[in-house]
Amino acid sequence: MAYQNAALHVEGVSLDALAAQHQTPLFVYSKAAMLSALASYQRGFAGRDALICYAMKANSSLAVLQLFAQNGCGFDIVSGGELARVLKAGADPQKVIFSGVGKTRAEMRQALEAGIACFNVESIAELDVLNEVALSMNRIASISLRVNPNVDPKTHPYISTGLKGNKFGIAHEEALGAYRHAASLKGLRVAGIDCHIGSQITEVTPYVDAMDRVLDLVSSVEAAGIPIHHIDFGGGLGINYNGDTPPEADALWAQLLAKIDARGFRGKQLMIEPGRSLVGNAGVCVTEVLFTKQGSDKNFCIVDAAMNDLPRPAMYQGFHAIVPCSAPSKPQLTRPAQEVIYDVVGPVCESGDWLGKDRALDVRAGELLAVLSTGAYCMAMASNYNTRGRAAEVLVDGDTATLIRVRETADDQMRMERML
């Protein structure tokens, strides 16, 4: 993404042109950016028995799933809905793994029917129910146990998942007992071990510590006579939102693979579940400035995108950079530069509806802004709050832009409802 002739472009297409054609708010994704993020993982695992399972909850648009399926990815799903979506997008079910702390019996049946690769089980109670469901279908469910390595990923508490006190996973101390129980159940086959310590992790140390803890468990489970075929190390690698400097995927995995090899586990198949790091930096949201307004303490830049489109700021004080779609140096711009410190806010009737605080911007009503790094956990978490239709989405490939989701209308939103 760069300014060309003072107009912000995603690959070869200007955001001004896309907004004129498709209106705003509009999500625009770069195919090249997604494939280059994937390539970093693929380089990291070159020559290894490894499966990259895109954690599709980060961005579950069908065209995005197609792109990853066509480039060899498996998928990490967390619901029956995600399974239906990913199969529609052409995924190989044998490359699908099913995570999540609360799978229903119906979802278990659906996944067994589809023939997915593995269930990542998060409790002993879930082992028993999955066993029962599998036996009732005359199937055997491959499982790995999601263990909780109790390391601090040093990220926002709402997206930290590997600490004691989280709802996720099985405590390290209980894992061996849970494996013994799993191995005793006829409807289950123990396949692997799984962990996922959190999201937007920008440091290497929590990963290295978690790997050590997981490998300790692999040793003790195998010493108990239960072979572990694969190690699933979850997702969580961070992206650059605000000058963040996460490690590159290939550099991170060079360190983790060295650790795996040094501890004698080179033969294990590896799986990972990256979400944000594959798509987050590949998307922008284009929004139009509706009004600027002087409050008594603050200036507000009111835009046509809101918390229903971009929920991260409201949910976890997430940061997105916000830049003008036309560079301020644009030669045909006749007005003098006039930067003002704004809170950039949406039209939704909530004080939590802000997209950025204290941002220096030189904008007027009618101009376009790009909210950056919105490829992950934005459209996928979008809602219809305030009966706002969800935004349209475009995927750019070089000079070609493809509309991958049309803008939702009021009729679309009311279609499921029945009048008295």
Ligand SMILES: *Cc1c(COP(=O)(O)O)cnc(C)c1O
């Ligand atoms: C959300 C999630 C992921 C992906 O996390 P990212 O931070 O987007 O990489 C992977 N595995 C599990 C179990 C998850 O819940």
